[in-house]
Amino acid sequence: MTGRVAWCIFGVLRLPSRSLPAERNRLKQAQESKSSYRDRLLKDLTAAQREAVVHGEGPLLVLAGPGSGKTRVITHRVAYLVAEGIRAENILALTFTNKAAQEMGKRVVDLVGAGKITICTFHSLCARLLREFAGELSLAANFSIFDRADSAAALREAATEADLDPKNWPAATTGEVISRAKSNLLGPEEYEGQADDFFTKQIAKIYIRYQKILASNEALDFDDLLGRMVSALRENESIRSRLARRYRYVLVDEYQDTNRAQYVIARVLCRDHQNICATGDPDQSIYGWRGADISNILDFERDFPQAKIIRLEQNYRSSKMILSAADGLIRANRQRREKKLWTENPAGEPVEVVYCPDDRSEAEYVAGRIGEYVAQGGRYDEVAVFYRVNSLSRLVEQALRSAGIAYQMVRGTAFYSRKEIKDVLAYLRVLVNPKDSVSLLRIINVPARGIGNKTVKALQEYRRAEDISVLEALGQAERIGGLSRSVGRVKEFAGLLKELSQGPKRPVKAVLENVIRRTGLESEYANERSVDTSAMDNVNELISSAAQYDLDNPDGDLEDYLQQTALISDVDTFDAERGAVALMTMHTAKGLEFPVVFMIGLEEGLLPHSRSADKPLEIEEERRLCFVGMTRAKRRLLLSYARYRQFRGASSRTVPSPFLGELPSESLRLSSLEDTRAQGSSAKELLGESRPKTTLKRSAVRGARRRAGRAGFVDRLVEGSTVYHPRLGLGKIEEIGRDGKFTRAVINFEQAGSKTMMLEYADLREAND
DNA sequence: TTTGCCGTCCTTTTT
DNA sequence: GGACGGCAAA
Numbered sequence: 001m002t003g004r005v006a007w008c009i010f011g012v013l014r015l016p017s018r019s020l021p022a023e024r025n026r027l028k029q030a031q032e033s034k035s036s037y038r039d040r041l042l043k044d045l046t047a048a049q050r051e052a053v054v055h056g057e058g059p060l061l062v063l064a065g066p067g068s069g070k071t072r073v074i075t076h077r078v079a080y081l082v083a084e085g086i087r088a089e090n091i092l093a094l095t096f097t098n099k100a101a102q103e104m105g106k107r108v109v110d111l112v113g114a115g116k117i118t119i120c121t122f123h124s125l126c127a128r129l130l131r132e133f134a135g136e137l138s139l140a141a142n143f144s145i146f147d148r149a150d151s152a153a154a155l156r157e158a159a160t161e162a163d164l165d166p167k168n169w170p171a172a173t174t175g176e177v178i179s180r181a182k183s184n185l186l187g188p189e190e191y192e193g194q195a196d197d198f199f200t201k202q203i204a205k206i207y208i209r210y211q212k213i214l215a216s217n218e219a220l221d222f223d224d225l226l227g228r229m230v231s232a233l234r235e236n237e238s239i240r241s242r243l244a245r246r247y248r249y250v251l252v253d254e255y256q257d258t259n260r261a262q263y264v265i266a267r268v269l270c271r272d273h274q275n276i277c278a279t280g281d282p283d284q285s286i287y288g289w290r291g292a293d294i295s296n297i298l299d300f301e302r303d304f305p306q307a308k309i310i311r312l313e314q315n316y317r318s319s320k321m322i323l324s325a326a327d328g329l330i331r332a333n334r335q336r337r338e339k340k341l342w343t344e345n346p347a348g349e350p351v352e353v354v355y356c357p358d359d360r361s362e363a364e365y366v367a368g369r370i371g372e373y374v375a376q377g378g379r380y381d382e383v384a385v386f387y388r389v390n391s392l393s394r395l396v397e398q399a400l401r402s403a404g405i406a407y408q409m410v411r412g413t414a415f416y417s418r419k420e421i422k423d424v425l426a427y428l429r430v431l432v433n434p435k436d437s438v439s440l441l442r443i444i445n446v447p448a449r450g451i452g453n454k455t456v457k458a459l460q461e462y463r464r465a466e467d468i469s470v471l472e473a474l475g476q477a478e479r480i481g482g483l484s485r486s487v488g489r490v491k492e493f494a495g496l497l498k499e500l501s502q503g504p505k506r507p508v509k510a511v512l513e514n515v516i517r518r519t520g521l522e523s524e525y526a527n528e529r530s531v532d533t534s535a536m537d538n539v540n541e542l543i544s545s546a547a548q549y550d551l552d553n554p555d556g557d558l559e560d561y562l563q564q565t566a567l568i569s570d571v572d573t574f575d576a577e578r579g580a581v582a583l584m585t586m587h588t589a590k591g592l593e594f595p596v597v598f599m600i601g602l603e604e605g606l607l608p609h610s611r612s613a614d615k616p617l618e619i620e621e622e623r624r625l626c627f628v629g630m631t632r633a634k635r636r637l638l639l640s641y642a643r644y645r646q647f648r649g650a651s652s653r654t655v656p657s658p659f660l661g662e663l664p665s666e667s668l669r670l671s672s673l674e675d676t677r678a679q680g681s682s683a684k685e686l687l688g689e690s691r692p693k694t695t696l697k698r699s700a701v702r703g704a705r706r707r708a709g710r711a712g713f714v715d716r717l718v719e720g721s722t723v724y725h726p727r728l729g730l731g732k733i734e735e736i737g738r739d740g741k742f743t744r745a746v747i748n749f750e751q752a753g754s755k756t757m758m759l760e761y762a763d764l765r766e767a768n769d
Numbered sequence: 770t771t772t773g774c775c776g777t778c779c780t781t782t783t784t
Numbered sequence: 785g786g787a788c789g790g791c792a793a794a
Binding site for chain 1: 780781783784
Binding site: 167391394646648 | 785786789
């Protein structure tokens, strides 16, 4: 074995090279007697935690309140099993995010050293197993994994084929319904059988065609990964029994968020040995909308009558004030089992509830408070801002930028959904899976090579008639009528793909670089004509992530790399040590903790979201979401709401969230920004919005902004450069230097005076714009 | 065929 | 405020 940790974390890009401490631990473990090692493992655990860790065979349910040391229990339990002589490769730990898997893996390594324990997400486990058993499942081992955007393309195509206007049947809607059906293990035929009204009947038509499209592309969507695994386990006894023997101990984290398919996978795997350890908290179930079924955890005892149930109710994370506020809120839920949350932590400061005149002042207030916190010795990365919907991040970002506060938006998938990244990856996907026509069509004219809409239509028609893939159709270009003028270009493209397929197969970095160079994408991105140099930056970042992948996975191949990138989730890119304030949705925040938490937009319609209005069960889920957010906070928690908020351009009056009224007043401190603001405001502001009318100019403004795009020009700035800030006006750079990863500059504004800003974040424009 | 401009529509959360 | 599709001009 090499010096690498032989850790099987599937779907995780990197595991820190902790081999040294790991080796040391292993040696330590070998030297220690078994019982003293066990003592050490159990030393710092409470009685309840210990009980869960040492539980032997048979089903176990750990109901773990927030901050009750759940991850600790899981990792120690895994270590304990290993110490008891269970072979590492017989242990399977399932999580919901790669981040959680990674974290858990790291902690287990610290406890027991390297091992072959499988710690991964449901989705990556399924992707990997489906590849492994592809031969037995009449499945192509090189299948593509379709993400949301790919599925959307396929869904639009499916709607068109079903003679439905994709406008009336948008992918967002059809996809959600079909995804839900799949999570509940309803195949297209079964769904059709149940369809009894116009809407579901039409969806059934789309569903059937959608599955055909996936099949002809040799592609699976996220739900198929789970669904196909379920069928494999149910219909292939040999696979089932082999896997049951392989995974003799199964741990499932966040059990309250499992959907039907995940539930079946876990149950079937454990049918023989019953060694399932589920951990979760019904009060933190926030994915009902995605098909998660809270009754999976509520009915655990029914499913596993021998189950032992352990409750972890002591909280080690939050102050008394924060915990009692959160507890008071969650008590308003009726669909819930009573639970006593308590902590021995200090009382701490009351939870602050801040009333702001509008969304902008709210964002500025948050930025101001973060600034204060850091001025008093705090660190940016101790702070997080949560919101219900992603769109709320914008104003906060702006405010943080102008305050020169470093932040990171925790939205990992955003990177992978950028056009240039998707384009490059589409080339790779076509290389791996030539039948992936969705990817092929994506790049058929990227960079522009004179294959336009008409040509594509002709190709599509031909390949449908002949029932072949687009790639095959390319090869027969001269036989396709209506292509006359573009035959040459099509042939050329086919030649390019062939050439690429003869290029290097690995390492992934080499494949990527070859693709970018040979396709002409490189020169396209490098083209000075585009002011926006971020495309090349992003592609470079992709290349370095591929290089990292090659380093972490010496045996890795393109297929595996693509699988990992397809299954990346938002939190996965969160870096707790980046020295930046974290911005994320409340959903993404689950499982994390921060000393200081801001939750913004606590308004009716936002939290609870308007989509759940008048649906009591969904409002309870919103309340749980609020509970999850609040219980992330260790020491300080601030909830804010704004009287006026911008919707689609227009500002409108809001109503405070009813949840605020449910918080116990003795753990709150209320304040209002209105007074302080009124004092300092100019007459103009007091008279209300006095924005210049922009009527016809909207698109012109938009165009100017696009051209002015900040990215890239930061590198060109030097001392003496003149810049323009939309609020502060013209300014000159007086000083410029590095601050860690960022460029910090002192800018002297003509009107506003001298300010220090992080240039990467500052909302600056070229001065001559 | 490509490009840019315009109006329309939308808006929850995500593996 | 942005994604997307349609349309006209280059």
